[in-house]
Amino acid sequence: MTTTASVPPAENDVETTFPSVVVEDMLRLLDKAVRAHQLYLPNNPMYVRSIELLATSFAAIWKETEEIALSVTDTELRWEGVAVMSVPAKASDSLPWLFYKDGIRELRVLRGFEQGEIVGLLDILQRVRHASPDEDDLLTMLWEKDFVHLRYRYVDLTSDQVASVDTVASPHRVDHVPPPADMETMDSPRAGVVNLDDFDATLYFLDEREIEYLRSEVRKEYDRDLRSDVLAMLLDICELQTDEKVRGEICAVLDSLILHLLSAQQFRSVAFLLREVATTTQRAPALLPAHRAALSQLPERLSAQSALGQLLQALDLAEELPPQEDLNELFEQLRPAALETVFLWLGRFQNPRLRLLLENAASRLAASNTSELVRLIAATDKSVAIEAIRRAGALKTAAAVAPLAKVLSEPDAALRLAAVLALAEIGSAGAMQLLERAVDDVDRDVRVATARALTARSHRPSLPRIEAAIRGKALRDADLTEKIAFFEAFGTLCGDAGVGLLDSILNAKSFLGRRDDTELRACAATALGRIGTAMATDSLRRGSVEKDIVVRNAVSKALRGGAL
Helix, strand or coil: CCCCCCCCHHHCCCCCCCCCHHHHHHHHHHHHHHHHHHHCCCCCHHHHHHHHHHHHHHHHHHCCCCEEEEEECCCEEEECCEEEEECCCCCCCCHHHHHHCCCEEEEEEECCHHHHCHHHHHHHHHHHHCCCCCCCCHHHHHHHHCCCCEEEEEEECCCCEEEEECCCCCCCCCCCCCCCCCCCCCCCCCCCCCCHHHHCCCCCCCCHHHHHHHHHHHHHHHHCCHHHHHHHHHHHHHHHCCCHHHHHHHHHHHHHHHHHHHHCCCHHHHHHHHHHHHHHHHHCCCCCHHHHHHHHCHHHHHHCHHHHHHHHHHHHHCCCCCCHHHHHHHHHCCCCCHHHHHHHHHCCCCCHHHHHHHHHHHHHHHHCCHHHHHHHCCCCCHHHHHHHHHHHHHCCCHHHHHHHHHHCCCCCHHHHHHHHHHHHHHCCHHHHHHHHHHHHCCCHHHHHHHHHHHHHHCCHHHHHHHHHHHHCHHHHCCCHHHHHHHHHHHHHHHHHHHHHHHHHHHCCCCCCCCCCCHHHHHHHHHHHHHHCCHHHHHHHHHHCCCCCHHHHHHHHHHHCCCCC
């Protein structure tokens, strides 16, 4: 965290164009905006307020000048020789050090910067703070952003030359700023810095194996998730300290922390907290009911529709998505009530990648809360009910068969269709028995899906209903897709017992020498091909001399083992 220091006494007499406190205020607000950009989402009121205050602070500067030039050292930003921002020596997260370490030695801000380029600079500073060694440095990011109202001078650390990155020619060149003291050769030794080469040949110098061990341990330490450690320490304090005020303060801190962690998409840390509070409430001695409720209700509060809905909406608007493992860990700690909110939002997402992530997490949540999943099949919200039906089918939930029977009586065809597909996936004896009822459904799509499901499962008890549909008049008036579905189901289930009926449709003539409808005869040929016995083949051969090209092609494909 950076701090703005007061101007040293030696600089009080430096004469500036206008009071330096105006620039100091702007930099202080810039530092706050950087932190807000890191902690909050763009729609957060705290974030919006910080951006507005920063943009407003430039108005006082532009009353005095058209631009300001800031020279950069490792610990200071200076304007006209006055230190307008000072930080502890090489603070790793300070603004001066972020610019200085990548070679930036001067920043020039022009009028208009606050109108459209502030957020771009905040994005870059956040990326630099969390960048890995193989990512772009600050200079590359600034060059790619191509700012119009922000100019800068830098030191080429590889050649020790001062360079200027300025995509738009400007008459206001920076010629009066003296080269910084560190623009000397980077390999030259500095006073007080130990050179490891001086010890390479000594008797007690570390060998390569020991050096690699130290490197690996340092790497582990830097990669360690300190958030979980902090949360664990807070919970330990709550468990060990019996003072009411201490425990009340811990509860308030955890309440605040969980919001910050969710805003930063640190779902693994949130999952750790929700998991550990249950242990703390059990082990903490003499825990007051109010404190116990505050801790134990954290998972319930996050699982509530209002809180979880806001989280899912923020994820839908986010540019970067959390890893699947982190999302899974969080959802494993949510309560069953969260399932309804998740199902409700699955159909609202604009980001297809987020939908895939959430579907995987929702499947895990549904698998561990079967009773809630079955209850949601009868939900009043259609989208929730359909999603619950689909999920029950995908998980092959046998307990869902009874509520799905009620869905088959619903007036909404989309619900009945989803129920048919779910029953087909469950595939139990009870599910298939229910599925037979949908053969006579009033909706065409439901009937087709049912016939195809019975075909895929080779459910022979449904043969009487299928045969009745084949013989009935309604199928003759149906479209080709429905006819094919029912004839394929009949051919799959009937065996030689159904050849007579199919042969009469394919080859028989009426008293006046007329034959059945062309589509119906072609479908009968397909069904005979499904049977595939010698008796069915003889019937197909008798139909191979048919003059109707559609029927003849269907017979030919059936004889080759194809389908219509």
